[in-house]
Amino acid sequence: MITVRAAGLLDVDAGEIVRPGVVRVDGDRIARIGGDSTGKVIDLGDQILLPGLMDMEVNLLMGGRGEKPGLSQVQDDPPTRVLRAVGNARRTLRAGFTTVRNLGLFVKTGGYLLDVALGKAIDAGWIDGPRIVPAGHAITPTGGHLDPTMFAAFAPHVLDLTVEEGIANGVDEIRKAVRYQIKHGAQLIKVCCSGGVMSLTGPPGAQHYSDDELRAIVDEAHRRGLRVAAHTHGADAVKHAVAAGIDCIEHGFLVDDEAIAMMVQHGTFLVSTRRLADGNAMDISHAPPELQAKAAEMFPSARTSIVAAYHAGVKIAVGTDAPAIPHGRNADELVTLVEWGIPPLAALRAATVTAAELINVTDRGRLAVGTLADIIAVPGNPLQDITVTRSVGFVMKGGKVYVQQN
Numbered sequence: 515m516i517t518v519r520a521a522g523l524l525d526v527d528a529g530e531i532v533r534p535g536v537v538r539v540d541g542d543r544i545a546r547i548g549g550d551s552t553g554k555v556i557d558l559g560d561q562i563l564l565p566g567l568m569d570m571e572v573n574l575l576m577g578g579r580g581e582k583p584g585l586s587q588v589q590d591d592p593p594t595r596v597l598r599a600v601g602n603a604r605r606t607l608r609a610g611f612t613t614v615r616n617l618g619l620f621v622k623t624g625g626y627l628l629d630v631a632l633g634k635a636i637d638a639g640w641i642d643g644p645r646i647v648p649a650g651h652a653i654t655p656t657g658g659h660l661d662p663t664m665f666a667a668f669a670p671h672v673l674d675l676t677v678e679e680g681i682a683n684g685v686d687e688i689r690k691a692v693r694y695q696i697k698h699g700a701q702l703i704k705v706c707c708s709g710g711v712m713s714l715t716g717p718p719g720a721q722h723y724s725d726d727e728l729r730a731i732v733d734e735a736h737r738r739g740l741r742v743a744a745h746t747h748g749a750d751a752v753k754h755a756v757a758a759g760i761d762c763i764e765h766g767f768l769v770d771d772e773a774i775a776m777m778v779q780h781g782t783f784l785v786s787t788r789r790l791a792d793g794n795a796m797d798i799s800h801a802p803p804e805l806q807a808k809a810a811e812m813f814p815s816a817r818t819s820i821v822a823a824y825h826a827g828v829k830i831a832v833g834t835d836a837p838a839i840p841h842g843r844n845a846d847e848l849v850t851l852v853e854w855g856i857p858p859l860a861a862l863r864a865a866t867v868t869a870a871e872l873i874n875v876t877d878r879g880r881l882a883v884g885t886l887a888d889i890i891a892v893p894g895n896p897l898q899d900i901t902v903t904r905s906v907g908f909v910m911k912g913g914k915v916y917v918q919q920n
Contacts, residue, residue: 515540515553518910520891523547523563526866526880529859531895535563539887542912547881558891558908559920564862565881566612566888566911567903568869569844570785570833571743571764574599574606574616574646575628577837587673592623599632603643605842608917610890610906613645613869613878615833617743617764618652618680618704620660625678627651630699642916647873649743650700651680653691653731658722659706659745685730688723692734702873703735707744707760708751718812719748719768728758741874743785747812749773756782762872764833766823767791767816774819774826783872784823785833786864789850791816821855830856831872832865845903852900859897887913 516539523535538546538553551557575595576586590598606614616629633646654660661681675681682691692703707728709718723731735742741761746752749770752763756776762783766773769784777784791813824830834847851861870879878886891908909917 515545516913517551517553517555518558518563518889518908519551519555520558520561520563522895523881524565524862524896526565526859526863529897531562531897537563537881537887537889539889539910539913542887542914544881544883544885544887544889547883556908556915556918557920561891561893561907562895562902563881564610564890564892564896564903565866565879565885566890566909567610567844567865568613568832568873568879569606569611569644569836569847569865570615570762570831570869570872571617571787572606572614572834572836572841572844573618574602574614574632574643574836574841575619575621577841578602587621590621592626592628595621596628596632599628600641600643602837602841603632603636603641603646606836606844607642607644607911608906608909609842609844610892610903610909611644611844612888612890612909612911613647613873615647615702615743615873616649618649618660620652620654620675620680622673622675623651623679625676625694625698627695627698627700644911647701648699649702649704650695650698651675651678651691652704652706652745653680653682653688653695654706655683655722656681659708659710685727688727688730689734692731696735696738696740700740702741702743703731704743704745704764705731705760707746707755708748710745710747710765717748719751721748721751721754725754725758728755728760732759741872752777756780762831765790765816765835767812767819769819769823771822774823774828777823777828778826781829783829783831783868784820785831785872786820786847786851787833787835787838788816788820788854789839789847790835792850817854820851824856824860829868829871830860830864831869832861843904845906848900848903858900861900862896887911
């Protein structure tokens with residue numbers, strides 16, 4: 515038994531700081547909240563305890579030290595990507611994010627689902643990192659967003675991907691692609707329903723897949739108990755995705771009132787990624803002119819659309835799209851949401867209880883008896899100053915301490 519004691523703890527359901535913060539841990543679970551500090555005591559002084567945070571869109575296999583973004587698609591083999599991901603996973607955990615969704619590779623892997631392997635290594639205790647909900651390879655049409663040829667002017671056949679690696683056209687190929695991801699360990703399916711800021715051709719809001727193709731993806735995933743996340747920016751593409759039964763919209767920078775109303779009606783989640791649109795977060799000054807033009811169109815809308823979605827009652831979950839935001843700086847997304855008009859408590863719920871609902875679990879997201887002992891500590895009250903989430907001084911995942919700064 516371990517008792518973690520601090521000045522207070524966040525009750526995310528009540529929306530208040532409970533003082534003092536006392537959590538009794540037995541094995542990998544929380545056994546008691548409050549009461550006396552008995553047994554082995556970890557005293558964190560004036561810090562405030564929070565449930566482990568969750569990031570619903572990361573790409574741990576990308577970004578980090580040693581990567582050459584313009585060449586990595588054709589230079590980095592699968593072992594190199596996995597080894598780089600080890601550092602990214604460690605940085606993410608040490609930042610206080612104990613669970614992540616890894617949303618879709620778009621690299622040549624021979625069909626191997628590298629994020630599944632990474633998650634297994636973390637679960638086995640071989641390396642440090644957050645719990646991973648892996649998507650394997652993103653499903654996208656030829657030339658669509660996350661087909662690597664959309665990111666660089668490769669000649670034909672330089673980086674052709676297979677159906678197993680997510681490039682799928684037509685209902686039959688799509689069903690095969692989804693089934694392959696599920697067979698090899700994907701716990702959700704990611705699909706590209708529209709273009710994106712960083713794809714070189716086509717408008718960012720244009721719908722990629724037909725309605726029949728979208729319904730096929732949803733049908734295959736839902737019959738196997740998996741949810742579907744859709745990279746989607748344009749309002750019309752969002753509407754078609756929601757109507758097809760997509761569970762979660764990633765980004766959604768260009769959603770309009772009608773799309774928002776549909777998301778509320780269908781209970782569709784929205785993963786925020788608004789830090790991407792913060793002028794201080796991404797330097798696109800050296801990007802090709804067509805990408806800068808897309809950003810100029812989309813980024814201002816991202817600010818207004820997230821606030822409108824929040825006030826309408828859309829279920830918002832925190833996501834960073836790291837490494838678009840560097841791994842280990844995941845809390846910047848919470849800060850951006852608050853700066854843009856989302857209340858601190860709502861931002862914290864987006865990174866805890868709403869994220870848990872999105873991945874369909876009840877064993878994390880709050881400090882409560884019976885939940886996983888995923889506990890972090892910050893140097894102040896996040897309901898008053900959300901920036902304290904950038905300075906995590908204690909990280910426990912499943913009852914094991916990974917960071918402790920008294």
